[in-house]
Amino acid sequence: MTTAFTFPGQGSQAVGMGKELADAFPEARDVFAEVDEALGEKLSTIMWEGPEDTLTLTANAQPALMAVSVAVVRVLDARGFKLAEKASHVAGHSLGEYSAHCAAGTFSLADTARLLRIRGNAMQAAVPVGEGAMAAILGLEVGDVEFVCDAAAGETGSVCQIANDNGGGQLVISGAKAAVERAAALATDKGARRALMLPVSAPFHSALMAPAADAMREALSNVTVNAPSVPVIANVTVAPVTEPGEIVDRLVEQVTGRVRWRESVEWFSGSGVTTLVEAGSGKVLTGLARRIDKALAGVAINNPADIEAFLQANA
Numbered sequence: 001m002t003t004a005f006t007f008p009g010q011g012s013q014a015v016g017m018g019k020e021l022a023d024a025f026p027e028a029r030d031v032f033a034e035v036d037e038a039l040g041e042k043l044s045t046i047m048w049e050g051p052e053d054t055l056t057l058t059a060n061a062q063p064a065l066m067a068v069s070v071a072v073v074r075v076l077d078a079r080g081f082k083l084a085e086k087a088s089h090v091a092g093h094s095l096g097e098y099s100a101h102c103a104a105g106t107f108s109l110a111d112t113a114r115l116l117r118i119r120g121n122a123m124q125a126a127v128p129v130g131e132g133a134m135a136a137i138l139g140l141e142v143g144d145v146e147f148v149c150d151a152a153a154g155e156t157g158s159v160c161q162i163a164n165d166n167g168g169g170q171l172v173i174s175g176a177k178a179a180v181e182r183a184a185a186l187a188t189d190k191g192a193r194r195a196l197m198l199p200v201s202a203p204f205h206s207a208l209m210a211p212a213a214d215a216m217r218e219a220l221s222n223v224t225v226n227a228p229s230v231p232v233i234a235n236v237t238v239a240p241v242t243e244p245g246e247i248v249d250r251l252v253e254q255v256t257g258r259v260r261w262r263e264s265v266e267w268f269s270g271s272g273v274t275t276l277v278e279a280g281s282g283k284v285l286t287g288l289a290r291r292i293d294k295a296l297a298g299v300a301i302n303n304p305a306d307i308e309a310f311l312q313a314n315a
Contacts, residue, residue, distance in 0.1 A: 002088050004273045005230075006289075007069045007100045009093035009259075010204075012282035013061045015050040017302075018068040022048075024304040027078045028071035031109065035067045038110035039117055043067070058201065059120030062095045063113045069099040069280030070109060072301050076279075079311055084229035086314070088273060089240060091233035093285060094164070094205070094259050095119065097251065103279070104228035106247060111223040115216075122215035123255070124202055132203030133177040134163060135184045138170055139193030145171045148190060152183035163205035167262030168291030172198070174206035205259055213255040220248045238263045261285075265292040277301060277310070 021028035022044070032044040046055050047064045055061060069092075073083055083090070083103055092100035095116060102112040137145050145162055153160040156179045163174035173183055180203070184195040203209070225247060231240035234250040236257040241247050265288070268276060275297040278285045286298035301310055 001275055002273045003086060003275045003277060004089040004091065004268050005073070005083065005087050005100070005103065005277045005279055006285045007090070007092035007096035007103070008065060008278060008280045008282055008285055009096045010058065010061050010065065012280065012284050013055055013065055014281060015048070015052050015055055017047050017064065017281040018044070018071055019048045020303045021068070021071050021075065021307075025071075025075045025078075025307075027074040031071040031074055032067055034109050035063060035113045038113040039063065057120070058124050059117055062098075062116040062120040065095060065281055066099040066102060066112055066116055068302065069096070070102050070112075072279040072307070073103045075307055076301075076311070079307075081311060081314060087230050087277075089233055089268065089271070090228075090230050091235075091264050091268075093261055094235065094254070096280070096285075097232065097235050097254060099280065100232050101228060101247065101251075104230045104232060106226050106228045106232070106244075107223060115219055115223065118219045119212070119216055119255070122212035123204060123209060126210070126212040127202050127208050129201060131177060132175065132206070132208055133180040134172055134174045134198045134200045134203055135180050135195060136170065136172050136198055137184070137187045137192050137195050140169065140171065140187060140190060142171065144190055145173065145187065148183045148186040149173055149175075149179075151186055152179045156182060159203070159207045161206050162258050163203075164259045165262045166259075167265060167288050169193070170288075172205075174203040175208060176203070205255070205257060207256050209256045213252050216255055217248070217252045220251060233264050233267060235259045235261070235264070238267050261288065262292055265289050265296070269293045269296055275299065 158176035160175035160179035164172040225244035
């Protein structure tokens with residue numbers, strides 16, 4: 001059995017996330033305390049008590065999701081399941097790529113928390129509220145969605161592109177509001193099962209995020225970047241990265257580029273991975289992997305019972 005670890009992205013957050021881990025394991029408590037200290041505020045209180053709208057803010061959700069993911073990895077490590085020895089690769093969905101890098105030792109935990117706070121704020125500030133939008137397109141292939149994006153952008157002379165290729169016929173588009181609305185209508189005309197506007201505050205993973213990419217280039221230049229102990233599959237290239245300079249380039253490109261998650265799961269399958277372990281809040285990636293390749297075994301770990309079951313199965 002060859003195992004790879006994956007780390008969830010925004011949308012997997014929920015009030016109460018990580019609380020059971022903190023109650024059960026000192027290693028998890030240490031992670032949440034270190035993130036709180038790095039950010040200079042009690043993010044853990046927001047995670048465990050809410051309110052939900054505050055947790056959902058991009059600048060909070062991103063470091064919060066990372067903290068839960070890293071807490072899972074630290075607890076496993078303390079009990080003998082060491083990522084560097086047991087996993088062939090790691091990958092994360094959007095912000096989860098930072099969780100993957102933190103788990104693999106590319107960045108310190110404190111630096112990762114601060115980078116994600118900067119990333120969240122920069123992505124939110126890149127486009128005035130109301131000028132950008134995102135939409136989920138269900139039931140069309142990538143080529144068809146690229147076609148409607150190009151057609152919509154051409155008509156309005158603005159940005160419209162695929163932000164996430166999540167697999168299982170689920171794609172997310174992003175860009176200028178009018179262009180995204182036009183693309184959603186065109187997608188329906190082309191036979192999409194559904195095309196729905198998403199309740200997001202900014203057009204993530206589109207060219208409109210260029211100011212945020214610049215901010216991340218600067219932020220990444222101010223932290224130590226180590227070679228990861230496990231190769232990380234980059235969202236934008238679907239290829240392993242281990243060299244610090246390339247890691248920075250890929251993370252900068254990721255802000256405006258497509259999250260190629262379907263291809264990442266296919267890469268795992270084609271590279272001999274048989275089990276994908278999703279470490280962190282929720283089970284979104286496990287569900288996506290099942291739709292992309294039913295031959296892959298999927299395991300989601302986000303609470304003490306999950307950890308005990310996983311350790312027993314991998315003793």
